[in-house]
Every structure is written in structure tokens, then in C-alpha cells.
Amino acid sequence: MGKEGKVFRSRLYEINLKRGTAKLKNRVCPRCGRVMAFHKQPVPRWHCGYCSYVEIVRST
Numbered sequence: 001m002g003k004e005g006k007v008f009r010s011r012l013y014e015i016n017l018k019r020g021t022a023k024l025k026n027r028v029c030p031r032c033g034r035v036m037a038f039h040k041q042p043v044p045r046w047h048c049g050y051c052s053y054v055e056i057v058r059s060t
């Protein structure tokens, strides 16, 4: 196994195969306007480290 792998592929962009588009994954917090962080565990969600705003991501 290579030591770098392909982990960093498509971390910032979400590829939409149906539409053929790519959009920036990072969301902006609706409360304070800063960039939110995405966490997969325990549930997929966006979390704002500044004002603690959390938005749960629904998979379907």
C-alpha cells in the first residue's frame, strides 16, 4: 500500500453524477455566517465550531 493513498480525493467537492456538477461541500453557518465543519460520526452532520449550530444531514 502506498503511504498517501487517495484519501484526499474529492474532500472539498461533492460530485453529482446525475447532473455532472461539482459543488463546494463546505456550508456556511446560517446563524453566524462562518464555514461549518462536516462530521460523519455518530451521525452525518454539519457543525459550526463558533456558535455550536448543528445541522443533521439526511441521507435520503
Ligand SMILES: [Zn+2]
Pocket (backbone or CB within 6 Å): 029, 030, 031, 032, 033, 034, 048, 049, 050, 051, 052, 053
Ligand atoms: Zn455558527
